[in-house]
Amino acid sequence: MPVSRRRFLSGILTSGAAVMVGPSLLASKVQAGEASGRWKITGSHWGAFRARVYGGKVVEIKPFEQDRYPTDMLNGIRGLIYSPSRIRYPMVRYDWYLKRHKSDTTKRGDNRFIRVTWDEALDLFYEELERVQTSYGPWALFAGQSGWRQTGQLHSCGNHMQRAVAMHGNSVKKVGDYSTGAGQTILPYVLGSTEVYAQGTSWSKILEHSKVVILWASDPVKNLQVGWNCETHESYAYLEQLKQKAAAGEIRVISIDPVRSKTQKYLDCEQRYVNPQADLPLMLAIAHTLYKEKLYDEKFLDTYCLGFDRFLPYLLGEAEDKTEKTPEWAASICGVQADEIRALARLMANNRTQLIFGWCIQRQQHGEQPYWMGAVLAAMLGQIGLPGGGISYAHHYSSIGVSSSGASGPGGFPRNVDKFKKPRHESEDFKHYSSTIPVARWVDALLEPGKEIEYNGSKVTYPDIKMLIMSGCNPWHHHQDKNRMKLAFQKLETVIAVDFTWTASCRFSDIVLPACTQFERNDIDLYGSYSGKGVIAMQKLVDPLFQSKTDFEIFTALCRRFGRDKEYSRKKNEMEWLEELYEACRESNQPKFPMPPFRTFWREGYVEFGAGKPWVRHADFREDPEINSLGTPSGFIEIFSRKIDRYGYSDCQGHPVWLEKSERSHGGPGSDKFPLWMQSCHPDQRLHSQLCDSEEYRATYTVQGREPVYISPQDAKAREIEDGDLVRVYNERGQLLAGARVSDDYPEGVIRIQEGAWYGPVDETIGALDTYGDPNTLTQDIGTSRLAQAVSANTCLVEIEKYSGQATAVTAFGGPEETA
Numbered sequence: 001m002p003v004s005r006r007r008f009l010s011g012i013l014t015s016g017a018a019v020m021v022g023p024s025l026l027a028s029k030v031q032a033g034e035a036s037g038r039w040k041i042t043g044s045h046w047g048a049f050r051a052r053v054y055g056g057k058v059v060e061i062k063p064f065e066q067d068r069y070p071t072d073m074l075n076g077i078r079g080l081i082y083s084p085s086r087i088r089y090p091m092v093r094y095d096w097y098l099k100r101h102k103s104d105t106t107k108r109g110d111n112r113f114i115r116v117t118w119d120e121a122l123d124l125f126y127e128e129l130e131r132v133q134t135s136y137g138p139w140a141l142f143a144g145q146s147g148w149r150q151t152g153q154l155h156s157c158g159n160h161m162q163r164a165v166a167m168h169g170n171s172v173k174k175v176g177d178y179s180t181g182a183g184q185t186i187l188p189y190v191l192g193s194t195e196v197y198a199q200g201t202s203w204s205k206i207l208e209h210s211k212v213v214i215l216w217a218s219d220p221v222k223n224l225q226v227g228w229n230c231e232t233h234e235s236y237a238y239l240e241q242l243k244q245k246a247a248a249g250e251i252r253v254i255s256i257d258p259v260r261s262k263t264q265k266y267l268d269c270e271q272r273y274v275n276p277q278a279d280l281p282l283m284l285a286i287a288h289t290l291y292k293e294k295l296y297d298e299k300f301l302d303t304y305c306l307g308f309d310r311f312l313p314y315l316l317g318e319a320e321d322k323t324e325k326t327p328e329w330a331a332s333i334c335g336v337q338a339d340e341i342r343a344l345a346r347l348m349a350n351n352r353t354q355l356i357f358g359w360c361i362q363r364q365q366h367g368e369q370p371y372w373m374g375a376v377l378a379a380m381l382g383q384i385g386l387p388g389g390g391i392s393y394a395h396h397y398s399s400i401g402v403s404s405s406g407a408s409g410p411g412g413f414p415r416n417v418d419k420f421k422k423p424r425h426e427s428e429d430f431k432h433y434s435s436t437i438p439v440a441r442w443v444d445a446l447l448e449p450g451k452e453i454e455y456n457g458s459k460v461t462y463p464d465i466k467m468l469i470m471s472g473c474n475p476w477h478h479h480q481d482k483n484r485m486k487l488a489f490q491k492l493e494t495v496i497a498v499d500f501t502w503t504a505s506c507r508f509s510d511i512v513l514p515a516c517t518q519f520e521r522n523d524i525d526l527y528g529s530y531s532g533k534g535v536i537a538m539q540k541l542v543d544p545l546f547q548s549k550t551d552f553e554i555f556t557a558l559c560r561r562f563g564r565d566k567e568y569s570r571k572k573n574e575m576e577w578l579e580e581l582y583e584a585c586r587e588s589n590q591p592k593f594p595m596p597p598f599r600t601f602w603r604e605g606y607v608e609f610g611a612g613k614p615w616v617r618h619a620d621f622r623e624d625p626e627i628n629s630l631g632t633p634s635g636f637i638e639i640f641s642r643k644i645d646r647y648g649y650s651d652c653q654g655h656p657v658w659l660e661k662s663e664r665s666h667g668g669p670g671s672d673k674f675p676l677w678m679q680s681c682h683p684d685q686r687l688h689s690q691l692c693d694s695e696e697y698r699a700t701y702t703v704q705g706r707e708p709v710y711i712s713p714q715d716a717k718a719r720e721i722e723d724g725d726l727v728r729v730y731n732e733r734g735q736l737l738a739g740a741r742v743s744d745d746y747p748e749g750v751i752r753i754q755e756g757a758w759y760g761p762v763d764e765t766i767g768a769l770d771t772y773g774d775p776n777t778l779t780q781d782i783g784t785s786r787l788a789q790a791v792s793a794n795t796c797l798v799e800i801e802k803y804s805g806q807a808t809a810v811t812a813f814g815g816p817e818e819t820a
């Protein structure tokens with residue numbers, strides 16, 4: 001029996017495998033000469049591009065001509081396809097293979113896998129589904145995780161997994177997401193929609209009308225590099241104009257951020273430093289100034305809002321806490337001087353001001369509050385619904401703010417069981433458990449099944465999950481507090497992962513199935529998630545590598561095991577599906593947006609719908625708040641929410657309030673012991689964990705082969721750390737190795753490790769040192785509040801020291817190897 005005994009040696013293997021796959025391809029780029037091979041077109045989160053394929057390999061990539069601002073991350077694509085971390089064949093954790101669901105789960109993550117055939121792997125998968133549905137019930141199965149599956153409407157892998165599992169039986173579902181969990185829960189109460197996923201005021205309107213643009217915890221230049229559908233990068237044209245207008249003194253742009261962001265540096269605009277997690281005091285003090293200096297729009301509050309009178313006593317110190325939210329009060333918490341706060345308030349009130357918020361700020365404890373208070377500020381300024389005024393919560397995301405063409409994009413592979421069909425196991429009996437849980441609380445559920453929690457006005461009872469299936473997501477990157485997660489995983493009987501690369505999620509699984517990448521299948525996608533600029537063909541570049549298969553094939557084969565494969569695929573193959581999805585899209589766009597027949601489209605690779613009309617968010621509401629009422633309970637902007645007030649939550653009350661965090665730097669709780677705030681922002685050169693396994697590309701930013709940790713010169717000096725040093729970052733939850741990058745973009749007390757760095761513990765034990773630098777080794781796993789129960793990753797304090805121990809090899813990459 002071929003057993004992988006190559007336990008934590010991937011540091012060594014990685015270079016070995018790189019010799020096998022990487023450089024030989026690079027060589028072929030050189031040898032192939034300029035013009036050999038065939039150019040194909042495809043789309044991705046990173047944008048559309050053309051790829052030259054020669055000798056069955058992708059040898060060159062160039063951005064799509066329409067993309068005027070391509071991302072540097074395209075340089076990582078070939079390394080993603082030909083990564084030494086690719087999963088080559090189906091594999092099963094050795095101990096699980098021997099003992100099945102009675103395996104020693106403390107050994108999960110020990111990197112001992114054996115290779116099995118596809119048939120055997122899928123039989124095991126199916127047997128486990130059967131066992132869990134018959135010996136427990138739908139409450140014992142969780143297949144609800146979702147994530148940044150690669151693009152393409154047909155092969156959208158989460159849908160494939162969901163549909164196949166749903167055809168077999170029911171299971172626990174999730175609500176919310178990691179991106180905007182707090183924001184998307186609070187804002188419907190306040191502004192009547194999630195806002196975060198809604199189209200925003202067009203950039204052209206902002207450029208034309210705004211005199212002040214406030215980027216509040218928003219880094220669009222970094223974050224617009226990727227999009228949910230194939231990204232167009234159209235927003236960058238507007239950012240370029242914003243830069244020009246800022247330089248010409250026509251628009252004053254201010255970035256309110258503890259860190260000098262990529263955007264701030266690109267725009268060369270002002271930075272307003274604020275202490276991390278202390279935006280609420282700053283906002284309250286701005287509101288206080290607006291009120292005291294009569295700079296607020298009373299008429300707007302009367303006509304469009306409810307509950308300012310309930311909020312006012314809190315602002316003025318007449319509420320229970322007896323604290324007036326003066327700039328002087330705020331200054332000591334937020335680190336912005338009182339006169340500067342007043343100046344900021346005056347500037348906002350005396351000019352057409354567009355507030356633009358990012359999402360990081362709501363990925364912290366009480367993350368609901370800054371979003372609610374942002375809306376209150378915007379309401380007091382009275383510019384909501386005016387061009388270039390009001391508030392936006394998403395101009396850093398997927399080219400929101402580029403007008404929508406109005407055309408419809410292609411539909412996708414169905415996620416659910418077909419109408420009038422039932423799953424093989426029909427039971428909908430979840431015992432006394434909830435069938436849906438807030439997504440960021442699933443590890444809590446593993447640890448405390450049966451526990452009742454409050455969530456958004458209701459109660460949730462954690463189910464007793466025994467089996468977990470992951471596809472198109474990487475929970476061993478995206479979830480907080482790795483050591484706690486390790487403990488929780490010991491409770492699972494069976495874990496199944498479908499991926500194309502050996503993520504930590506795969507390593508902590510029992511059955512690992514190799515999917516192929518998006519570049520190894522044919523698909524179509526909308527070009528421009530919100531702009532709907534066109535439809536792009538995703539032509540298969542190369543055949544699936546090793547034994548990998550499309551998710552479509554994998555789950556069709558799984559369904560065959562219970563006689564539902566034909567129903568699953570609707571007896572259509574890949575190209576038949578694509579033609580159908582495209583033709584349905586073409587039909588629905590007639591006659592306004594003419595599209596050629598499928599064959600022509602596929603050959604040409606792209607069809608364009610053209611640009612949409614500029615638009616102003618909430619303009620209709622402003623025009624007539626009765627007819628165009630908001631989706632809030634009252635139809636108005638709710639500064640005070642009766643509904644939330646009735647929930648009686650101390651951590652999310654009837655109006656926005658300042659609540660101290662469980663961990664906060666700059667004199668806040670816990671900072672005496674762990675003085676540094678760690679922000680785990682979204683990576684500049686990755687999409688979460690995607691591309692981290694792209695060897696040569698990773699080497700462009702790593703420090704001594706580790707993930708960089710950005711640190712201020714002051715903090716580095718105080719710890720005798722120099723740029724390029726190997727450091728240990730730690731707190732009571734965990735420890736990791738990283739490479740120091742000393743940068744004056746960071747103020748004292750603030751460090752950054754970008755999320756998505758692959759987890760590579762020295763071994764499977766709890767507390768083990770992470771050898772590469774996954775920030776979620778250190779983050780806190782608590783809900784934002786009882787309202788949203790969302791992720792609070794950015795409420796996290798750490799300490800850092802120069803690493804004096806032996807430089808342990810990086811174990812994160814390469815995956816287990818078969819030794820036989």
Ligand SMILES: Nc1nc2c(c(=O)[nH]1)N[C@H]1C(S)=C(S)[C@@H](COP(=O)(O)OP(=O)(O)OC[C@H]3O[C@@H](n4cnc5c(=O)[nH]c(N)nc54)[C@H](O)[C@@H]3O)O[C@H]1N2
Nearest residue numbers: 147148150157179472473474478498515680688689690793
């Ligand atoms: N500390 C901290 N943690 C965070 C965040 C943070 O800011 N700080 N951000 C959070 C946010 S906003 C998000 S959105 C999440 C992101 O979390 P995820 O979406 O889980 O992260 P990805 O790395 O994109 O994981 C996608 C996985 O799907 C796999 N995959 C891609 N395409 C396919 C496919 O076609 N088939 C199959 N089978 N697999 C595929 C990829 O290889 C990869 O392993 O992380 C969250 N976690």
Ligand SMILES: Nc1nc2c(c(=O)[nH]1)N[C@H]1C(S)=C(S)[C@@H](COP(=O)(O)OP(=O)(O)OC[C@H]3O[C@@H](n4cnc5c(=O)[nH]c(N)nc54)[C@H](O)[C@@H]3O)O[C@H]1N2
Nearest residue numbers: 179217223256257261276277358359360681682683687688
């Ligand atoms: N390149 C790239 N782009 C991406 C992604 C990616 O992985 N890579 N992921 C995409 C996804 S899924 C998402 S959810 C979005 C995430 O979008 P966001 O969550 O908005 O992005 P972040 O980069 O985490 O943080 C943005 C800024 O917030 C600041 N910030 C953090 N905490 C505070 C605070 O307490 N106060 C203030 N004032 N500022 C603060 C940070 O310093 C940073 O400059 O990005 C999307 N875009």
Ligand SMILES: [Mo]
Nearest residue numbers: 177178179180
């Ligand atoms: Mo996200």
